[in-house]
Amino acid sequence: MMTIYVNGEAREVSTDYTAAQLVATLGLEGRRIAMEVNRDIVPRSRYAEHIFAPGDQIEVVHAIGGGQPSQPL
Amino acid sequence: MSDRQDPLIIAGERYTSRLLVGTGKYKDLEETRVAIEASGAEIVTVAVRRTNIGQNPGEPNLLDVVPPTRYTILPNTAGCYTVDDAVRTCRLARELLDGHDLVKLEVLGDQKTLYPDVTATLEAAEILVKDGFKVMVYTSDDPIIAKRLEEMGCVAVMPLAAPIGSGLGIQNRYNIVEIVENAKVPILVDAGVGTASDAAIAMELGCGGVLMNTAIAEAKDPILMASAMKKAIEAGREAFLAGRMPRKRYASASSPLAGTFF
Numbered sequence: 001m002m003t004i005y006v007n008g009e010a011r012e013v014s015t016d017y018t019a020a021q022l023v024a025t026l027g028l029e030g031r032r033i034a035m036e037v038n039r040d041i042v043p044r045s046r047y048a049e050h051i052f053a054p055g056d057q058i059e060v061v062h063a064i065g066g067g068q069p070s071q072p073l
Numbered sequence: 074m075s076d077r078q079d080p081l082i083i084a085g086e087r088y089t090s091r092l093l094v095g096t097g098k099y100k101d102l103e104e105t106r107v108a109i110e111a112s113g114a115e116i117v118t119v120a121v122r123r124t125n126i127g128q129n130p131g132e133p134n135l136l137d138v139v140p141p142t143r144y145t146i147l148p149n150t151a152g153c154y155t156v157d158d159a160v161r162t163c164r165l166a167r168e169l170l171d172g173h174d175l176v177k178l179e180v181l182g183d184q185k186t187l188y189p190d191v192t193a194t195l196e197a198a199e200i201l202v203k204d205g206f207k208v209m210v211y212t213s214d215d216p217i218i219a220k221r222l223e224e225m226g227c228v229a230v231m232p233l234a235a236p237i238g239s240g241l242g243i244q245n246r247y248n249i250v251e252i253v254e255n256a257k258v259p260i261l262v263d264a265g266v267g268t269a270s271d272a273a274i275a276m277e278l279g280c281g282g283v284l285m286n287t288a289i290a291e292a293k294d295p296i297l298m299a300s301a302m303k304k305a306i307e308a309g310r311e312a313f314l315a316g317r318m319p320r321k322r323y324a325s326a327s328s329p330l331a332g333t334f335f
Contacts, residue, residue: 034168066120
């Protein structure tokens with residue numbers, strides 16, 4: 001097992017855990033999302049082959065309502 | 074006039090509507106959808122945020138009600154205070170939208186004024202333009218900075234009318250006119266519009282368009298305000314193209330004096 005961080009939350013996963021498995025676990029298959037691992041984009045086309053490493057910082061993002069940041073985030 | 078061709082051209086793409094709208098602060102997604110439809114906007118800006126891991130996977134998504142097949146989605150870097158955050162946000166947005174590279178760059182300077190950090194904006198714009206992005210850039214109403222951003226390759230320059238979300242209207246018309254007169258790319262007023270007359274003034278000054286969010290979303294009736302803004306943008310544009318009469322110091326009668334019987 002190893003620890004990875006998804007949107008700031010620690011997760012224990014197997015050492016051969018892929019981006020595709022993460023997306024499936026999160027129930028985000030077919031959703032319009034984007035993924036960054038340690039600040040580098042992982043294209044959707046590579047989710048199946050991308051295996052995480054221990055300590056990876058993963059960001060999963062999507063589009064939300066916003067235009068002008070009226071409130072600090 | 075209505076059938077006269079007068080498109081807004083941004084990065085080679087033609088748009089009929091000169092009103093660009095944000096998607097924040099609406100009551101719900103349905104209100105967002107109906108207000109955007111009423112505004113007639115073709116370019117719609119969205120923010121990029123962490124997916125809420127705990128959320129119900131069946132929950133509707135913003136892009137379901139504002140589909141990229143119907144609208145030009147303009148991801149923004151709202152909430153970014155550093156060059157790095159803004160650049161990362163744009164790269165994630167490009168991946169999110171299958172390589173779509175039109176972005177709205179904003180790098181903010183402080184939380185009280187939400188004023189743009191222009192030095193960081195210049196730096197981020199340079200990185201993004203080199204990386205192949207088509208950058209529409211939010212900036213202050215400084216004519217020198219606006220020109221520099223254009224020269225760097227930004228596809229549109231978007232000076233503020235007044236602070237974001239303030240609804241104060243155009244505070245420095247002379248700066249906006251100066252920026253418009255010197256520009257070869259569209260100048261869009263972004264931020265500070267409060268009501269329809271503010272939008273009309275921006276267009277009368279020769280702006281290519283106006284981007285707004287709060288003025289519509291925080292109106293008592295957002296859908297009616299969206300419709301008002303659509304008309305104001307069109308009226309202001311037509312008035313600009315028509316060319317206003319000169320201002321005069323004294324009255325000038327519009328009825329002839331010849332033929333009076335008194």
